[in-house]
Amino acid sequence: MITLISFEFKKFFSKKKNIIIILLLFLFTLLFILLNNNINSDKKESELFSLEEHIESFESSLEELENDYENFKDEKPTVANNIKKIIDDHEMQIDILKRKKQGLISGDWKESLKSDIEFDKYTLEGKKDGTIVGGEDSNIIEERLEVNKILLEKNIKPIDTETSVTAWNFMKLLVKNLVPLIIIVLILLFSSDAVSSEMDEGTFKISLLQPITRNKIILSKIISYSLICILILTVLFSAFFLGLGIIEGFGSSEYPTKYYNGSFTNYFGNNAEDGVEYIQIKKFILYIIPFLILLILAIVAISVFISTVVSNSLAAISISVIGYISFFIINSQLGMVSKIAHLVPTTYSNIPLLLNGEAIVIYSNNNITYINGIIVLLAIILIFNTSSIFMFRKKDIL
Amino acid sequence: MNVLEVKDISKTLGRNKILKDISFSIGKGEIVGFVGPNGAGKTTTIRTITNLIFPDSGTISIFGYDLIKERENALKNVSAIVENPSLYTYLSGKDNLELVRKLNGISKEKMNEIIEFVDLTSRINDKVRKYSLGMKQRLALAMCLLTEPKLLILDEPTNGLDPTGTIELRNILIKLSEEKSISIFISSHILSEIEKICNKIIYIKEGQIVITKSYDKNSKLKMIKLVIEDSVKLDSNFKNAGLVEDYTIIDNELIISLDIDNLSKLLNYFAKNNIEYSNFEILNSKVEKEYAEIFGGEK
Numbered sequence: 001m002i003t004l005i006s007f008e009f010k011k012f013f014s015k016k017k018n019i020i021i022i023l024l025l026f027l028f029t030l031l032f033i034l035l036n037n038n039i040n041s042d043k044k045e046s047e048l049f050s051l052e053e054h055i056e057s058f059e060s061s062l063e064e065l066e067n068d069y070e071n072f073k074d075e076k077p078t079v080a081n082n083i084k085k086i087i088d089d090h091e092m093q094i095d096i097l098k099r100k101k102q103g104l105i106s107g108d109w110k111e112s113l114k115s116d117i118e119f120d121k122y123t124l125e126g127k128k129d130g131t132i133v134g135g136e137d138s139n140i141i142e143e144r145l146e147v148n149k150i151l152l153e154k155n156i157k158p159i160d161t162e163t164s165v166t167a168w169n170f171m172k173l174l175v176k177n178l179v180p181l182i183i184i185v186l187i188l189l190f191s192s193d194a195v196s197s198e199m200d201e202g203t204f205k206i207s208l209l210q211p212i213t214r215n216k217i218i219l220s221k222i223i224s225y226s227l228i229c230i231l232i233l234t235v236l237f238s239a240f241f242l243g244l245g246i247i248e249g250f251g252s253s254e255y256p257t258k259y260y261n262g263s264f265t266n267y268f269g270n271n272a273e274d275g276v277e278y279i280q281i282k283k284f285i286l287y288i289i290p291f292l293i294l295l296i297l298a299i300v301a302i303s304v305f306i307s308t309v310v311s312n313s314l315a316a317i318s319i320s321v322i323g324y325i326s327f328f329i330i331n332s333q334l335g336m337v338s339k340i341a342h343l344v345p346t347t348y349s350n351i352p353l354l355l356n357g358e359a360i361v362i363y364s365n366n367n368i369t370y371i372n373g374i375i376v377l378l379a380i381i382l383i384f385n386t387s388s389i390f391m392f393r394k395k396d397i398l
Numbered sequence: 399m400n401v402l403e404v405k406d407i408s409k410t411l412g413r414n415k416i417l418k419d420i421s422f423s424i425g426k427g428e429i430v431g432f433v434g435p436n437g438a439g440k441t442t443t444i445r446t447i448t449n450l451i452f453p454d455s456g457t458i459s460i461f462g463y464d465l466i467k468e469r470e471n472a473l474k475n476v477s478a479i480v481e482n483p484s485l486y487t488y489l490s491g492k493d494n495l496e497l498v499r500k501l502n503g504i505s506k507e508k509m510n511e512i513i514e515f516v517d518l519t520s521r522i523n524d525k526v527r528k529y530s531l532g533m534k535q536r537l538a539l540a541m542c543l544l545t546e547p548k549l550l551i552l553d554e555p556t557n558g559l560d561p562t563g564t565i566e567l568r569n570i571l572i573k574l575s576e577e578k579s580i581s582i583f584i585s586s587h588i589l590s591e592i593e594k595i596c597n598k599i600i601y602i603k604e605g606q607i608v609i610t611k612s613y614d615k616n617s618k619l620k621m622i623k624l625v626i627e628d629s630v631k632l633d634s635n636f637k638n639a640g641l642v643e644d645y646t647i648i649d650n651e652l653i654i655s656l657d658i659d660n661l662s663k664l665l666n667y668f669a670k671n672n673i674e675y676s677n678f679e680i681l682n683s684k685v686e687k688e689y690a691e692i693f694g695g696e697k
Contacts (some may be wrong), residue, residue, distance in 0.1 A: 004501070205484040398451065
């Protein structure tokens, strides 16, 4: 068995097709980094400009309010008092924004962060007492406020978590943005001709004519392709993690990351502690790793099964890739199967969304949890691998 | 105990019944030819007896082991080349051999001997895609011989070989059979080659065994064909003269089976008895004659 597995490794890395896919994988990841880095720089550059505009808008509004106040203070004192209150609010907001501006200019992120916290607190209070209407949703402000408080308390420099390519945050972004479609499709390209290519080329005759059971032959394929895909992604993730860490910095491993603890507690019926909390990003990544491994194993199990059933290499690859993309679109974009989404493996392809509870909101399905994901993926691995072994045992190799 | 025992195997692929209750056996040290026109079921039979495909019915036992139920034991002493030599062309010749070597626990020294034996030493580290068809055949043969099989199954092994390669392969197979008592089951379109090495030939047509014939490959018996002017002159003395083993005469065409050493005596006999003849022809092969009788003009 070990001989067969090591030979599979040799064959895999000797095929031009696989080398091209590996290069594509690295290229896509690199492009993704460059794109995010670009967006991140643009955002940083425009932040000061947008802040200045914000201040100007407040100041112009303040000027008008002061005129109004002068006009009404003698004739309609009640109205004037209300205007005075708004003027005070404006002055306070301008003061906060100016301090933030000062922080940005001087590079004092703490000052900037304190201003953000103060501003959000002020906005939330205004929303509660009705003096501020519209704008951002209170939940969003509350979440940001909580994160910013943790950052200040733990002395962590804030980053834009949607675009920052500091090493720790990049890991999360990679799993969130590239794994669900591009990386899974590339894994399918690797593994969906594992069996069919040997049938196409007639090379199965070599191993099948040896005194070894067919079970061992197909099992060695499943194990090898699973290990190879895990190995490639490990190298990819590690290389970019270290590379970005050196170039862009690692960022804080304790960066607060939104996490839906119902993922665990829901399953055991303990809803008392259900809800969102903020865990360290390293812990978040730690939760991602075993799930990602299971996801890869499930994808390989499905594609090896297709490869066993469909003897033609090109047909097997096409069915796997087109099938997955179609399923992905139907499931995630059209939401046509939201009621049974927790039973569909593609639902679990975006692990960060699963961990922070957003998958539940997207699919409107409370059963999409970390534990349920593990159960579904394990079932997929078991069913498809057993089917592959069973099919291959009786398959005619023409 | 027969090395290979095939009993009543049938196989349908798609809508076509390719094999129809085929039965045959191969004894120890026998070289058995498997002959038939294209589409007769030769390759399907070979695929079935090597467990690449499964028969719909019937049993196959190799060295007493049921091929389906005891695959590992059954294939332990078998090597085969089925259709074209199937090789990992993107790997080197050595890599291909290494797989077989490691799976069968064979020493590196033995592998190097075989590489030398098939004359691939200088090219063994090249990628197989750079090999000629003949070199691929030799590599495939090396992979077969590496395991020191007791039953060798070869499907069209001379495909792509030049005359020298064909002669070398023939000598190797005869040597393996004589010195190591290896049984060989070989399918080929080249009837003259089959005749030169086989003890037994199985003729297959439309998925059925037509006939199985045994041959003495060292026999000096040859077939000759000629047209005689007056067949009446061939009286009973002709047979009694002891020059021919057998003869048949159809119209004026005479087909004679005789020891090739007696040919000059026969021609003298014709001269002495004023038997005029024309269109003298030595038939190349007895197998060819039989093939033509069984299959007519089919190829």
